[in-house]
Amino acid sequence: MSEDTLDKQIDDILEALRDTEGKDVGREELEKELKKFLEYGVPPDHAKQTLVKKFGGAAQAAPSMERSLVVDLAPNQQSVHLLCRVVSVNPREIQVKGEARQIFYGILGDESGTIQFTAWKDFELEKGSVIDIMNAYTKEWQGSVKVNFGDRTRIKTVDASELPEVSTEPRSYKVKELRGGLSSVEVTARILEITERSVESSGQQKTVFSGVLGDETGKAQFTAWHDFKLKKGAVVKISGGYVKAWKGIPQLTFDEKATVEKLDASKIPPEDITAQRVSLSELVERNGALDVTVEGTVIEIRQGSGVVQRCPQCNRVLQQGACSVHGAVDGHKDLRMKLVVDDGAGAVSAILGKELTEQLLGKTMDEVQADGVVEEMHRLLFGHRISLQGNALGDQFGVTLIARQVTPADFNVAAEAERLSRELEALV
Ligand SMILES: [Zn+2]
Structure with missing residues (x-):
């Protein structure tokens, strides 16, 4: 085990002991104890748990230090440990008890997939950075799991090489799941309205196609920066879009980098799309x-x-x-x-x-x-x-x-x- 990893293990133990009123234990002492365990071949996680208990951390409350992959997360988990890349992060103002408060939301990814998160305070997250997250918790929202960062959550920025690039394979969403900040989105929907207009973009005239699309779960606006020959009434699978939101109304945006596949129109009958x-x-x-x-x-x-x-x-x-x-x-x-x-x-x-x-x-x-x-x-x-x-x-x-x-x-x-x-x- 390298010194770096050992340091990190000690950080974990100190973190777990942070809120306990047990014995005051120093770094050196922990290092000595931990090394002893490891020399005897005790698995690192087991050694850490044992030391947390020894120095007064509650046996039950010892946070799970084993790292989880986002694909394995289930609703209502506490003390979640993740290593993720910040795929996107956006601020949002909300009202809490009549006071404006800034929260942050976005997407995290690791080698297993991506997941949405909400940070209830400013952790100074930066897009693209790799972070080690302790004591996050999960909630279920509309059938999918979301990660939350609260007061107990500790976040450390680590070297980007600790995590391979996040897979950007498009992920499939229903229309009502579209939220500002999502990227690599795949949606199958019926085009309900479409209009084209000409806009100037970097000194060039461009035709933009925008309108409303929908599936059996809801409706959203869309903007296409490329002529995909979309027609009203067509049912299409759009892969590689991203979502912006204006006043909470999601807008699926896609350009020539996206692919649009025309499907049989009976796949989403118009009568299935209601308010x-x-x-x-x-x-x-x-x-x-x-x-x-x-x-x-x-x-x-x-x-x-x-x-x-x-x-x-x-x-x-x-x-x-x-x-x-x-x-x-x-x-x-x-x-x-x-x-x-x-x-x-x-x-x-x-x-x-x-x-x-x-x-x-x-x-x-x-x-x-x-x-x-x-x-x-x-x-x-x-x-x-x-x-x-x-x-x-x-x-x-x-x-x-x-x-x-x-x-x-x-x-x-x-x-x-x-x-x-x-x-x-x-x-x-
Ligand atoms: Zn007036």
Whole structure:
């Protein structure tokens, strides 16, 4: 055993003893003891465990020092030891108890494969570096295992030669699994919408193809920087793309380095691609999604709901008769609703425009009394369950669903009574 490796073993033991109130043990003493074990032919891991126990580390709590391969990771493992290359790392702002906090997410890889990770604080991870990770833990999310780095996690950057280059063989994902930061992605999906536009890129005109694709698990946007002759309705296998996200909406991006294989269109029938129903906690975790259906209880009618005036030039909502960009203008009237819906496990904001608001109120904008409409919204909706469909945009303040459809999910007595009496009136 080389001095280097011996040093590392001693680091491991000291790490395991860090939080124990056992005997104070010095490096030299540990080295002497460890060497003795090793000379007797005790396997290094066994020797380490024995020494941890000897110097007061809890026998059970001794971290597993054996390195795991990412391919072997199972959900809910504690004290995981990994040696990985940082394939990608991205910061993200989240709100924890009302305070902005920066976390990091990305992909780790070792010789067995790649896995997504979340670092709950800044470990100063750098793309491409090889790191030795102690005391990570795993969670399951949507059927796949994710690695987490928390307060107990210790990360050391090691020489890049300790790990062979990570395999970049594309890995297959379902559309709803696409997340910003993924690379070497393989997706089989139906092209639902496609448009082309011309952009200037490094002084050259280029045609870019973008649109929406989907499979039975969800929809995502895509951008192709090469003409793969994609057609609306085609079912294709795209290998070698990467994923960017804007406001939580994933966008599969691929260029001439990717391969696109045309498959039989019956492989994903169009009727299999519908707005996916997701729980609010899932939506919050994903921090956005394209065309989803959610259901929850209205717990708040937010400020800004009701009759508003919009700027005729930019459509911004006026504050005291003035647009923040165009100053005092003659606004045009609009009606909208900003709700907070909650399903017990998560909460999101939702914005409903004029038509949906009229639909829920059971009256047109012109019939609405500007003064009392917020109270009316409160009376009709507060505490009631509604189902909403639309695009969910995420930012550091949370997720906002821009509703395209709304359906009361419980029987809304007041609205129904109102609607019936109006119908009766019309008959008289
Ligand atoms: Zn304006």
